[in-house]
Structure formats: C-alpha cells, structure tokens
Amino acid sequence: MGLSTQDLHILFLPFMAPGHIIPTVDLAKLFACRGVKATILTTPGNAPSIQPSIDHANDSCSLRHPMALSLLPFPAAEAGIPPGCENLVVTLNNHDIQLKFIKAMELLRQPFARVLRELLPDAVVSDYLLSSTQDVAAELAVPRLVFHGMSLFYLCASHSIDSFKVLESVPPGGAESFVLPSLPHRIEMQRSQIWDLSKMPEMAAFFDRCKNSEERSYGVVANSYYELEPDYAEHYRKVVGRRVWNVGPVSLCNRNEIEKSRRGDETSMDCNQCLSWLNTNKPGSVVYVCFGSMYKLPIAQIREIALGLEASDTPFILVVRGVRGNDADWLPEGFEEEVVGRGKGLIIRGWAPQIVILNHEAVGGFVTHCGWNSCLEGVSAGVPMITWPMFAEQFFNERLIVEVLKVGVGVGVKEFARAGAERRVVAGEEIRRAVGRVMGGGEEAEEMRRRARELAEMARRAVEEGGSSYADVGELIEELIERRKTTGREWMGSAEQV
C-alpha cells in the first residue's frame, strides 16, 4: 500500500493547564509541518486559548497539513466541580477542587473513547497526567505515546528516587540532603525540595496511575533535545527502559512574530510596546523576571524583587499577575516614578510574550521558577538563568541548569511549597546578589554566557533538517506509517465498546 505522511492522523490531548497546553500545541504543529494530520483535543473551556494558535499556524505557510481542533465535554457536574473550572490554574487555591479536577481528568475516559472511535487516528499523544487515555487507547488498539513536558534529567532522577526507595530513609520536610543513586552525575537534593505526598494519599495514587500508564504506553515523546542532556537521554533509554523520541525544543517551531507573541494567550501588553522598550537597551543588559503560568507573586515578594532589581541597577522586565489596584499600591514607595517612570524597567501585568522577549538581543538574564518550558525557552534563546524553583519538579530542573549545564545560579530557595501555598519571602539582597552574578562582567558570568550561546546554537541545529530532533520526529512518523501498513484501521469498526 502506498501510504505516506499525509495519510497519517495523530491526535494530541494536553493536560488542562497552560504549561502543558502550550507545548502540546507546538508539538502538534511540529508534526503538521511535516505533513501529518494533527488534531488537538480539548474541552470547550480551553478551546479559546488554543484556537488562535491553530488559526495563526494554519494561516502561516509553514504547515504541510492544516491543524484541527476537536472538543470533548468537560465532566464538571459528574466530578462535582463548579462551572468554569476547566483549567488547573483556576483550582490552585483549593485542594478539594484540585482533587475533583483530577477525578474529572479520569472521567474523560468515556468521551475520549467516543472521539477515538469517531476520528480513527493512527496514534494518540497524550499528557503524562492523563492516564485513563492509556486504558482507552489500549482497548481500541491505538498506540498511545506519552508526552512528557519535563526534562529527561527529571525523569531519570524521579526513577532513581523510586527504584532505590530513597525517600523511605529521609524524613519528609527536613533539610537533610541525599545523593540520587546511580545517575550520570553526583546530584544532591534536600528532602525539603521534594513534594511530600505522604499525607495526600489521593494525589499519590493519581501519580502512581500515571507512572503505571506510562510503563504500558507505546513510548515517550519528550520536549528536549539529545545534545542538551545526552547522558540522561541514554540513561532514560537504557536504565529506565523507555522508548523515547526527543523532539524539542518544541517552541522553536514558532517562526514568525505573530506565532511567537500569541503563544498561549493574548498578551497583556502590546508586543510592539515591549519591543520598543527593549530596543532602547544595550545588548545583554536586561533581566527578564517571570514565574510561568501558575504562580502569582504575593505583594510582599513583589516588593522585595523590586528592591533587589533597583539595587542591582539592572534594567528589567517584571511580569506580575493577579495584583489589584494601582502599581503604586504594591510597589515600594517611589519605585514607580524613580525606576519605572524613568524607563529603567517595564512591568507587565498579566501575560507576557515570553519567547519574543527572551530572544531579543537586549535580554541577558532570566529569573525563572524553572518550569521546564521556561528553562528550555531560556536555553533556546541562549540566556543564562537565575533559578528560583517553587513546586512540581522545578528543584530538579534547577540542579540541571546550575550544576550540569552550568548556565545559571540559584537565588537560594530550598523549600518546596505548592502553587497556592505560603512560602518564605526571598529578600531583595539575595535577589540583587544572584542577578549580579549572572549579569555582571566577571569570569563566571562570561563562562555562563558562552555556554548558554553554545546550547542555543545546538538547539537550533537539533530542530533543523539533519538535526537530532528533526530526525526523531521523522523516525516516529516512519514507524507509525509502517505500523499502519501492517495493522490497517479496519479493526476500529469492530472494536469492543469501551
């Protein structure tokens, strides 16, 4: 049978949170650029943040097959969730709703089975956190690939912790350190940097189901590139034992300014205004401060950041979300007139065009919470980082950035605290010191900048024709075409009802 890429249909299902939706849309685009029919599946409440990206991608000439969006009903009532809570971001301050949200993810099983039967895809790429998609796909004999929007370093570290039962011998919450066994580098962590799930049995059971479903999956698609973490790419394959295709950094599929600036959401500040301000600054002089899509800085912390930035005498862009009132109500006295008013800094209230900013030549440093997308976007732009992990797997990413890749310095945070939880306020002086180390002219900073530029160049080459990520996408496509030739799609009609 003369099958080609154009005959292949892949369904992409992201977990409902911006840090997962954004890279999944990029991933789908990557396959559409290669000629695969890519359909993104989401719920009605999340569609408005995805549809514009699909429209821009379809309007640009980079796609060889238009992308499509398909909807699944969100099982709010069955899960006991109030209407309008279709994204993890709106559940952050309420643990009870979060648990119900997880239940809703599992209740997607029935509608997902219906869509799968209706669309007859050749494969499903679904988020690691959507374990029920594995059961449905297996019952319908559709290969399910897990999309890991996390570093291979973290995946290996997490496997090390589990298989050596490391946490059983270290009391939760404490500052006690331990070395992660059998990893390619000597990595030391503190117990306080790791999420303590011992008092959250439902959450722990949820993650166990995710792990178990990954083990049963067809393989893993990772948002990383081989050259970034080669030791961990090998370790993941050989020691953890997964089939993995490293296809990142997926954000590099956004080529033109509109695609870059409209990624994820409507930006709160006109992109041109942001670029005009950046144009007034010297190359490498600006520090960009942003903590991803979930975390909202408390006012006490914003004040300390403002004080630290002012003391560092570094031009900055600071992104804040969810702060009410005039800027003067939550900034240190005089800051607005003295610093912002005189053009020494820009405050973005809401959503920033992150990859446009990071790739501007004026930007020379990135204060980040170490979400994996932000880390990769910083690396792809060749910008050294000031690491300030908060929750999830971010403390692991910090180790990779600071100790393995050596393209960042830590601000000094040691305690994991969930996204909506209270945490220690980092003092302005600590921030000034860390910013100074990265933005300064010393040998340490020069060396970080050199390495960051090198990694960015490797990232660019990885996604271009002939590069490692480009090849991995091609290999996966070829494999799915071969599979389709041998299995066909006829089984679908007779598949058992799920």
Ligand SMILES: O=c1ccn([C@@H]2O[C@H](COP(=O)(O)OP(=O)(O)O[C@H]3O[C@H](CO)[C@@H](O)[C@H](O)[C@H]3O)[C@@H](O)[C@H]2O)c(=O)[nH]1
């Ligand atoms: O103003 C903003 C804020 C964020 N972003 C984008 O939003 C994404 C944020 O992703 P990430 O940096 O990974 O942070 P989170 O949103 O916090 O991501 C969650 O999901 C990630 C992927 O699983 C994990 O690595 C993180 O720990 C977890 O917090 C990135 O693509 C950013 O470019 C913007 O474009 N503008």
